[in-house]
Amino acid sequence: MPIQITDSDDERVRDYFSLTDVSLRRRLEPERGIYLAESEKVIRRALAAGHRPLSFLMAPRWLEDMAEVVAHAEHDGVPVYVAEHEVIESMTGFHLHRGAIAAMQRPELPPVDAVLDRARRVVVLEDIVDHTNVGAIFRSAAALGVDAVLVTPRCADPLYRRSIRVSMGTVFQVPWTRIGPWPQGVEYLGSLGFSVAAFALREDAISLDALADDPPDRLALVMGAEGDGLSHSTVDGADIVVRIPMAGDVDSLNVAAASAVAMWALRR
Numbered sequence: 001m002p003i004q005i006t007d008s009d010d011e012r013v014r015d016y017f018s019l020t021d022v023s024l025r026r027r028l029e030p031e032r033g034i035y036l037a038e039s040e041k042v043i044r045r046a047l048a049a050g051h052r053p054l055s056f057l058m059a060p061r062w063l064e065d066m067a068e069v070v071a072h073a074e075h076d077g078v079p080v081y082v083a084e085h086e087v088i089e090s091m092t093g094f095h096l097h098r099g100a101i102a103a104m105q106r107p108e109l110p111p112v113d114a115v116l117d118r119a120r121r122v123v124v125l126e127d128i129v130d131h132t133n134v135g136a137i138f139r140s141a142a143a144l145g146v147d148a149v150l151v152t153p154r155c156a157d158p159l160y161r162r163s164i165r166v167s168m169g170t171v172f173q174v175p176w177t178r179i180g181p182w183p184q185g186v187e188y189l190g191s192l193g194f195s196v197a198a199f200a201l202r203e204d205a206i207s208l209d210a211l212a213d214d215p216p217d218r219l220a221l222v223m224g225a226e227g228d229g230l231s232h233s234t235v236d237g238a239d240i241v242v243r244i245p246m247a248g249d250v251d252s253l254n255v256a257a258a259s260a261v262a263m264w265a266l267r268r
Contacts, residue, residue: 002063002070002082003079008088013091016036016103034106036102037102039099039165039169045172046169051105055078055081055103056081057088063082112185115175116189120147122149124151126155126182127154128151128255129155130156131156134155134163134166135167138167138176139168142167144267147175149174149176151176152178152182187237192218194219200242201251205242208244208266211265222238223259242262
């Protein structure tokens with residue numbers, strides 16, 4: 001039976017405490033091996049990907065909408081906690097718009113060569129620290145047929161709650177892992193047969209149109225953080241430097257938008 005929670009300080013639901021405290025979550029999640037999946041759609045995608053739930057927390061109305069998920073949880077001995085919206089908001093520190101959240105076991109990341117085994121189109125995220133951008137890029141990658149995403153050691157966590165939510169759970173669909181050390185990984189990608197295309201505002205950059213006219217069979221697109229962009233070492237080590245043609249005296253796009261444009265132009 002679902003477990004009723006009336007006290008926002010109930011220790012049984014401590015995994016859901018103070019989710020707006022970014023530094024706290026960064027400390028706890030890697031150490032304890034959990035991530036948080038928010039909304040019915042995201043939870044279902046996590047489960048479909050084979051990720052293991054540790055517990056569920058939801059408002060009463062979602063017991064019916066997620067009846068089969070609840071039934072499976074109870075069969076497997078996974079606790080399902082139920083609380084009113086006010087209690088959940090007090091507990092988590094934010095309004096749970098879609099009424100359900102789950103604490104999931106963080107899966108072990110696969111090695112880079114396993115993720116890239118049959119990949120032909122790969123996106124590499126270099127030091128992108130904004131979780132919203134990371135989630136948006138994963139959503140575009142899933143929609144536009146990218147085979148894998150690699151994130152550098154200093155890149156934001158794709159399994160952070162905001163990243164997952166913005167990605168609409170597609171972070172569970174697209175194979176991904178961390179690549180390190182970086183930028184030494186540029187040379188490693190080359191050893192696996194990838195041409196590495198660095199997106200940067202350099203005078204010697206070719207246009208995205210030119211690359212799309214005759215793209216390499218295996219291509220890794222490296223995107224950098226807004227503001228700083230890609231490191232000089234990454235750009236210097238790349239096989240190709242690319243820029244997206246701009247109009248209206250605009251020099252560049254938001255990294256999530258730029259990634260989507262590049263993925264669409266270079267889709268297979």
